[in-house]
Amino acid sequence: MAVIKLLTSDNVIIETEMDLIMCSGTIKGMLESCSGDDEIVPLPKVRSAILTKILQWAQFHRYEFADTTAEEEAENVCGVISPWDSDFINVDMSTLVELIEVANFLNIQRLLQLACKTAANMIAGKTSEDMRKILNIKNDLTFSEEAVMRKESK
Amino acid sequence: MELNILDLNDYCLGSVLKYLELEDHVRFAQTCKRFEEVLRDWSPVLYPDFRVKRSHDTDPEEVKWQYQLLCILRDIIKRLYLDIHQEDGEAPLSIDDLVGQIKDMDSLEYIAINEGSMFGGLMLKSSTPRQQLIQKVLDALEFIPNIKSVSVSSKTDIYTACSLKRMNCLEKISIDNKISVDDLIEICKSNTNLRVLWIREVVGELSDIVPHCQNLEEISFPMFASHKSYARLADLPKLRKVIIKSTNSTSPCAKLIELFDAFAGKKQQTALESLMLFSFLDFDETSKLIQLTSLKELRCAFDDARCIELLTDLTELEGLYIMLGRSAAGSKECLNILRSCQKLQRLHINSNLSVEFTGKALEVLRNVRIPEKQKPLQLYSTGVMHLCNDEDEKLIDNAFCIVVNQSEYLRALPWRLPN
Missing domain, CATH: 1.20.1280 (Monooxygenase)
Structure with missing residues (x-):
């Protein structure tokens, strides 16, 4: 089994089986464009802790990717989150944001969907004020802007 | 971090x-x-199509949220679909508020207004809130700088005509109710760049509009016994596409044949390349149709599979969509089409052509086509759909033929304009 070395942003080299990381469109593309064996693929935007977690996810799903194209996956908008996935994605806000960022950078559509769906579930049905609390963001709308929105929402 | x-x-x-x-x-x-x-x-x-829906079973809360979203997106919405089925009575939202928002929709290019009613036209009075809403929306269109396309299905036909006459930059119009030809002429006169016109029922002689819509590229209409002739449509210099929704006389339909003859007579001048016929053609009609040898796209319906054979004369065809009254026929004829219409890119037919047919079709295609220069033929037929399995497209031999499991061309025509 072919092995590939990945260099993370915190300078850790992680070895993984080639076909496991092929779920990442980005890495797949990088490998197609370079030919040398035993090369180290630098991932300057990915921390080793997150990469390890992503590999854990890829390991669990490794035999599911066979026949689906990126387009089909993109269409799979609804659908339930499996118990394993929901356990996997039960992380703090900061990690969830990082997973979204990295899944997007590595172009792993299914993981991106899972993480985005999870973020969406956290704020679905909540008021704007609750959303701010959950997501820890400040209200930067001016008083008059908010007044307009209130008026319009009547 | x-x-x-x-x-x-x-x-x-x-x-x-x-x-x-x-x-x-x-x-x-x-x-x-x-x-x-x-x-x-x-x-x-x-929200590629921003839809405001109001009906008797629409939750007032939903209307409120729709309206708020409209306020947020107002100036960037390009396509708006108003679906007003609401029974008259108390409205969860004031008409003037909604119309006020629509007036400020600076990016709006397309609007479709649908007034449905459970009671039909008889019960309606023009003073009901629903009709007020539609009238005010039609009035508001005058203030929208970029509006190019309007589709209306409403009982307020007189009002619709009046407001469309006042506009002057429309390029596409669909009117799904009765309109007089005089009104239609006025609308054409003021909207000089009109390119697409879909109509349902015209009172008066439809072809009287011809001198006033010289930029028309597409027309869709039903043939009526009360209209004398449609032949003058062939004089429209830019007309590329004709959609005939129905004919109400029995085949052979003299007016249809006359129209085919008129286009055939203008062979050098006409821009016609697409003909969509929603009524059934008989052998005589088809024999006239095939004079139009420059056609690139044809949709037609037959009871007699022999008509398909006639289409082999149309060697410029790129898209051919056939409804067949009798299923499980036309296999031999379709093979002949593939032999003679070598530019064909799409063959859609609602017939139970067998798997055996696809084998023979491949044989023909291999002989007549050059895969390096041509895309594979897209084939739709009810008989080979199982070859598609769960996937959208299944390749039989990807260089020559692709089987698809649905055909937009064989569906009924919508009343509102597509993109």
Whole structure:
């Protein structure tokens, strides 16, 4: 089994089986464009802790990717989150944001969907004020802007 | 390092939005400025057709959220679909508020207005709130700078005509109710760039519009016994596409044949390349049709599979869509089409052509086509759909033929204009 070395942003080299990381469109593309064996693929935007977690996810799903194209996956908008996935994605806000960022950078559509769906579930049905609390963001709308929105929402 | 959701780029935030409902989108946008911008940026993806729906069973809460979203996206919405089925009575939202928003829709290019009613036209009075709404919306269209396309299905036909006459930059119009030819002429005169006209029932002689719509590229209409002739349509210099929704006389239909003859007579001048016929053609009619040898696209319906054989004369065809009254026929004829119409890119037929047919078709295609220069033929036929399995497209031999499992061309014609 072919092995590939990945260099993370915190300078850790992680070895993984080639076909496991092929779920990442980005890495797949990088490998197609370079030919040398035993090369180290630098991932300057990915921390080793997150990469390890992503590999854990890829390991669990490794035999599911066979026949689906990126387009089909993109269409799979609804659908339930499996118990394993929901356990996997039960992380703090900061990690969830990082997973979204990295899944997007590595172009792993299914993981991106899972993480985005999870973020969406956290704020679905909540008021704007609750959303701010959950997501820890400040209200930067001016008083008059908010007044307009209130008026319009009547 | 603690990460915040605001650290995500717009694409990722938009990917979260895909999993949320309309009312969540509103509250999301009201959370902070960045979120509002992201929602606005993503609105063409999330709401390609902004739909305001009001019916007797629409939840008033839903109407409220729709309206708020409209307020947030007002100036960037390009396509608006008003679906007003509401029974007259108390409205959860004031008409003037809604119309006020529509007046400010500076980017609006397309509007479709549908007035449905459970009672039909007889019960309606022009003073009902629903009709007031539609009239006011039609009036508001005058204030919208970029509007190019209007589709109306409403009982307020006189009002519709009046407001369309006042406009002058429309390029596409669909009127799904009765209209007099005099009104239609006025509309054509003021909207000099009219390119697409779909109509349902014209009182008076339809072809009287011909001198006034010289830029027309597409027309859709039903043939009526009360109209004398349609032959003058062949004089329209830019007309590329003709859609005939129905003919109400029995075959052979003299007016249809006359129209075919008229186009054939103008062979050098006409731009006609697409003909969509929704009524059945008999052998005589088809024999006349095939004079139009420059046709690139044809939709037609037959009871007699021998008619298909005649189409082999149309060697310029790129798209051919056939409804067949008798299924499980036409296999031999279709093979002949493939032999002679070598430019064909799409063959859609609602017949039970067998798997054996696809084998023979491949044989023919291999002989007549050059895969290096031509895309594979797209084939739709009810008999070979199982070859598609669960996937959208199944290749038989990807160089020569692709089987698809649906055909938009064989469906009924909608009343509102597509893109």
